Amino acid sequence: MSKGDIIPATLGVLGVAVLGAYYMFTSPAQAQDNPDTPNLVIEVAGSTDGQIVIDLMPDVAPNHVAQITTLAKEGQYDGVVFHRVIDGFMAQTGDVEFGRVEAPSGRxxxxxxxxxxxxxxxxxxxxxxxxxxxxxxxxxxxANSQFFIMFAPAPHLNGQYTVFGQVIEGQDVVDAIKRGAGGSGAVTDPDYMKSVTVVE
Structure with missing residues (x-):
């Protein structure tokens, strides 16, 4: 099994706390940047291009946010592809070891x-x-470096995977990311993250 597989879960949904309720009833277009938390800014290139801004959540996932921001500040996400993209579900990226657009590994x-x-x-x-x-x-x-951005709600993932951010700008760019084929979502000639920076 690959390191970054998303495994559907069947356990129940956790109760929604105040922060969870905010994101449950707030669309990405309505979500507001929290000035007290960092943003992850992704420049997408390939068949589509544009900018995605993610409001990070160190209050609910401090260790995940720390790891993501460390990798971004080191430039390790630059040039990493969206290797698994399933229409109606999510776009996955972040394999800094085998997912580089300039040196595809086949893995x-x-x-x-x-x-x-x-x-x-x-x-x-x-x-x-x-x-x-x-x-x-x-x-x-x-979890290590790979992450995914949702195209649509997926309540079966609630409480089974760590949420660490929310798109606050550029959901249209997310929606335009090149889709993969079949159930695996593997993408041929994928779009990629040209650069990933942290704004604090």
Whole structure:
């Protein structure tokens, strides 16, 4: 099983706390930037281009946000493809080991980074349109560098994957990311993250 597989879960949905309720009833277009938290800014290139701005959530997933921001500040996400994109579900990226557009390995989605895996920080924020979650393998504590952005709500993921951000600008860019084929969502000639920066 690859390191970044998203595994459908059948366990129940966690109760929604105040922050979770905010994102449950707020569309990406309505979501407001929290000036007290950092933003992840992704410049997308390939068959589509544009900017995605993600409001990070260190209050609910501090270790995941720390890992993501470290990798972004080191430039490790620059040039990494959206290797798994399933229409009506999500777009997955972040394989800094095997997912580089300039040197395709044939194994995108199976790697991570040199940083250690992160223990799960499951929280009450639901998976809705524009929600950003951390990919993992079968182990809840196997998240590393890969993440995914939702095209649509997926309540079966609630409480099973760590939510660490929400798109506040550029959901139209997310929607335009090149889709993959079949149930696996593997993408031929994928779109990619030209650059990823952190704005604090």
């Amino acid at each position: 995108p989605g199976t790697g991570g980074s040199e940083l250690p895996d992160i223990a799960a920080e499951f929280n009450a924020v639901p998976f809705n349109r524009g929600t950003v979650g951390m990919a993992r393998s079968a182990s809840p504590n196997s």
